[in-house]
Amino acid sequence: MSDVRTAEFLEFVQAGGQVETDDWMSEEYRKRLIKFIEMHGNSELMGVLPERDWILRAPTLQRKLALTAKIQDEVGHCQLIYRVVEDLGKPRARCLDDLISGKSKFHNVFHYPTKSWGDVGVIAWLVDAAAIISQKALLKCSYAPYARVMKKVCWEESFHILHGRDTVLAMITGTPEQFELVQEAVTRWWEPLMHFHGTPIPADEDPMVHWRIKSQGNEDARQQFLDGYVPQILELGLELPDPKLGKNEAGVWEYTEPDWEKLTAVVTGHGPASQERLAFRALSRAEVDWVSKAMLPEAA
Amino acid sequence: MIWEVFRQERKGQPFVHGGSFHAPDRAFADAYAREFYARRQESVALWVVPREQILEIDEFPDEFDLKYRRVDGYSIKARLKEARERAGTAAAE
Secondary structure, eight states, rough: HHHHHHEEEEEEEEEETOOTTSSSOOHHHHHHHHHHHHHHHHHHHHHHHHHHHTTTTTTTTHHHHHHHHHHHHHHHHHHHHHHHHHTTTHHHHHHHHHHTTSSSSOGGGGGGGSHHHHHHIIIIIIHHHHHHHHHHHHOSSSBBHHHHHHHHHHHHHHHHHHHHHHHHHHHHOOOOOHHHHHHHHHHHHHHHHHTTTTOOOOOGHHHHHHHHHHHOHHHHHHHHHHHHHHHHHHTTTTOOOOOOOEOTTTTTTOOOOOHHHHHHHHIIITTTHHHHHHHHHHHHHHHHHHHHHHHOOGGG | OEEEEEEETTSSSEEEEEEEOOOSHHHHHHHHHHHHHHTTSOSSSEEEEEEEGGOOOOOOOOOOOOGGGGGGGOOHHHHHHHHHHHTTTTOOO
């Protein structure tokens, strides 16, 4: 009975059907949704920490305000996305517990330190560009409440990319030292960016595509990123640290195979800044605990 | 307490569900709704409603086959053809 129902449900989502919170869904689907969406929420929250470090060091008042606004957006995305997870059955407090204890994960790019203002520009431009490609593919997610939230998220990410590109252009057109800071940042971030969309698992073997949670395979997303952004990087006179990178005759980007074991190590808490960031998150949570107790009596 | 947000993008347009958030009371709900859904002037008005106050109805059985209330309840093609033939106004083949 339940198998028949699951098969019908799978057929429904594969045909483009959309599921609402109160609809019946298979347990596997619910578990996969929670894990995936929770990791997305975690990433929004952890993603502000590298940027937070630069609020007090932003070069102008305008940049400081823009960066603060971006951080506000990302925290807002986190709250929207955690709400989707809550309605699927996992409370926000447990998401925060599991994030801090290392039981749940966050995106690889947020496990790295930022060394200069060049990193801030490159993150806002290229990391957000990579993220918007994944997020646009979620606009067609079979789980409708998540797809609806993505509309707002994608709309706000488009400001971030522009803010990042503008920051990079200001440095590129500045002094040779400023240009060099951007070049160093691009070189530093290239490996994490190539890791960003995950291993090139074929779309028809990807369980997230199977359940139509994602509508695009990992390699498709990476190809789209390379297609859109490599030309934008090279036209500025910047160099990318991969001699094999190029488009072949079939129009497919070729590149040096990234070290996938390194990606696994990074996202399981062994990245260069993983533990420091988690410790900071734990500290912040303890420090503001009294606020949530005061505001939400039921949480006390 | 969970609040649902419905936002209007331009005057005259319908309010569309935007999302939800936690807030302990109306004053915080007011502040959060402004921050989350209107800080870039992307909304001209918001309806912010406690989730438990929403009456959701999502099943509409048609036990008595009340099709006559809908356009698909009327098939006039055959009758129209007959009426035209009777009046001699049917289009020549």
